[in-house]
Amino acid sequence: MDERSGMDAVIDRARRGDRSALGELVAEHYARVYRFCARRLGDDLGQDAAQETFITMQRTIGRFEGRSSFETWLLGVAHNHCRNLARKKMRDPMALDEAFESPARDHGDHVAANESLRCALSKLSPEHREVILLHEVEGLTYAEVAEIAGVPEGTVKSRLYHAFKNLREIMCEVPA
Amino acid sequence: MSIREDIKAYIDGELSAARAEEVRQAIEADPDLMAEYTVMKEMTSSIAALVRQPQVKGAEKALDAARPKPRKRWIEALVVTGLFAIVGAITIPMFSRPPQAEMAKLNSPVPRDVAERAGGSDTGMELRESDADAEASYGESADLAPMLPPYSKEKANAGLSSLDMAPKDRKNEVQVPQESWEWENYARTSTLGIDVSNLRDAMDGTLEIAKSLDGSIVSTILTNSTDNQARLTIRVPSRNFSTAAAKLGSLGDVRSERKQDSDLTGQLKSTNDRLDLLKKEESNLVDAKAKGTREREDIDRKLEQVRIEIARQETAKKSLEAKAAFATITLTLTERPH
Numbered sequence: 001m002d003e004r005s006g007m008d009a010v011i012d013r014a015r016r017g018d019r020s021a022l023g024e025l026v027a028e029h030y031a032r033v034y035r036f037c038a039r040r041l042g043d044d045l046g047q048d049a050a051q052e053t054f055i056t057m058q059r060t061i062g063r064f065e066g067r068s069s070f071e072t073w074l075l076g077v078a079h080n081h082c083r084n085l086a087r088k089k090m091r092d093p094m095a096l097d098e099a100f101e102s103p104a105r106d107h108g109d110h111v112a113a114n115e116s117l118r119c120a121l122s123k124l125s126p127e128h129r130e131v132i133l134l135h136e137v138e139g140l141t142y143a144e145v146a147e148i149a150g151v152p153e154g155t156v157k158s159r160l161y162h163a164f165k166n167l168r169e170i171m172c173e174v175p176a
Numbered sequence: 177m178s179i180r181e182d183i184k185a186y187i188d189g190e191l192s193a194a195r196a197e198e199v200r201q202a203i204e205a206d207p208d209l210m211a212e213y214t215v216m217k218e219m220t221s222s223i224a225a226l227v228r229q230p231q232v233k234g235a236e237k238a239l240d241a242a243r244p245k246p247r248k249r250w251i252e253a254l255v256v257t258g259l260f261a262i263v264g265a266i267t268i269p270m271f272s273r274p275p276q277a278e279m280a281k282l283n284s285p286v287p288r289d290v291a292e293r294a295g296g297s298d299t300g301m302e303l304r305e306s307d308a309d310a311e312a313s314y315g316e317s318a319d320l321a322p323m324l325p326p327y328s329k330e331k332a333n334a335g336l337s338s339l340d341m342a343p344k345d346r347k348n349e350v351q352v353p354q355e356s357w358e359w360e361n362y363a364r365t366s367t368l369g370i371d372v373s374n375l376r377d378a379m380d381g382t383l384e385i386a387k388s389l390d391g392s393i394v395s396t397i398l399t400n401s402t403d404n405q406a407r408l409t410i411r412v413p414s415r416n417f418s419t420a421a422a423k424l425g426s427l428g429d430v431r432s433e434r435k436q437d438s439d440l441t442g443q444l445k446s447t448n449d450r451l452d453l454l455k456k457e458e459s460n461l462v463d464a465k466a467k468g469t470r471e472r473e474d475i476d477r478k479l480e481q482v483r484i485e486i487a488r489q490e491t492a493k494k495s496l497e498a499k500a501a502f503a504t505i506t507l508t509l510t511e512r513p514h
Binding site for chain 1: 181188215216219235474
């Protein structure tokens with residue numbers, strides 16, 4: 001049994017209510033989900049969102065139909081929790097403040113360039129920041145971003161192109 | 177979509193092979209496209225280099241929430257007990273209902289003439305001087321079954337018999353009824369109230385009777401401030417129950433007597449069936465564990481649960497068997513005023 005089909009079997013058991021399988025899924029995916037949430041909301045709120053995500057997973061795993069990968073489905077759940085929690089806390093759901101290393105960690109010749117990039121990223125529209133977050137920060141494919149954001153794959157491609165185009169223009173305007 | 181718009185997708189490797197080749201050739205041929213490609217590629221790398229890698233926190237909490245919770249065993253025990261009670265109530269009358277004649281023998285004060293007509297003395301039937309009411313109730317027929325008073329019939333049909341009576345007098349001769357195999361799985365109890373002329377002598381006599389029938393006195397309480405009353409609890413093997421009750425009755429005048437027989441056959445059968453199933457399940461789990469599947473941890477957990485349940489059922493079975501093996505007689509001896 002390869003790793004993939006092994007995990008499919010675990011998912012199948014979890015869908016039938018096997019709690020030990022649910023535990024295996026948490027162990028397998030927690031780090032990924034936590035980082036996803038922490039990069040959106042910061043460490044503390046991100047932890048809350050990650051916990052909520054797994055509670056939702058346990059409740060709704062029966063609805064997982066396997067159209068996307070399990071991880072994508074789980075990140076979709078986390079994405080919604082992050083958005084809802086940010087709104088509750090009156091924060092921008094697509095803020096990039098927590099996604100990148102703090103300027104204090106910058107060093108050498110890159111200090112000014114990085115600061116300029118951060119500043120430019122924060123000036124993007126929410127839709128552009130969303131695709132930057134999901135694709136550039138989280139490393140998801142266009143198809144996965146489309147699944148989570150609920151838009152066609154072509155839209156993801158287009159938004160990314162325009163996000164980068166805008167980013168370049170903004171960076172030119174902001175003195176390094 | 178233009179070549180320019182596909183540059184980002186080309187960098188990300190999200191184009192088909194044919195389209196990627198088309199874009200590559202266009203970039204190489206056009207310095208403007210090449211400049212845009214170079215800038216986008218640098219920006220992509222810069223953003224990736226800035227991505228924060230938070231230290232993971234709270235994994236244990238999430239795992240705890242997902243782990244199987246230890247079930248509330250007292251709730252299970254209550255549910256199982258409740259189910260046994262329901263199943264028992266349904267199955268007791270079905271499984272082993274003592275013959276009505278047997279019930280009549282053991283529960284009814286049978287008038288001497290009726291018993292004699294029915295061959296009572298030959299069959300070891302307990303004989304008593306009957307009172308007028310008893311005579312009027314069932315003194316007309318020699319057939320024992322119809323002689324059961326209506327309330328006793330109902331109780332006999334429910335697998336439970338009890339009788340309160342206060343005979344005015346009692347024969348000195350002790351006639352011991354034969355025990356029947358049909359009482360094998362019954363929890364038998366009796367409460368006797370006896371007026372005696374000397375309390376100490378009666379207590380000594382009780383001890384002798386208990387010993388002679390392989391039983392014992394499990395408790396003795398002097399219940400009156402003037403020490404003229406004692407309550408004793410006697411346990412005797414169930415096979416000697418009727419003998420013990422009859423012999424104890426000879427210690428004095430029986431003021432009250434109550435017998436109760438609860439059939440445990442249904443409960444024992446249910447317990448045995450459940451044990452068989454659990455042992456089969458245990459054997460299957462042991463086999464599955466030996467095969468070394470990925471679900472070893474799950475199997476260990478299930479095995480533990482099954483073994484706990486087996487231990488519980490075996491305790492219940494032993495308790496039922498002990499109930500059936502020994503009968504309890506509660507005796508209240510009251511010394512008559514001199």
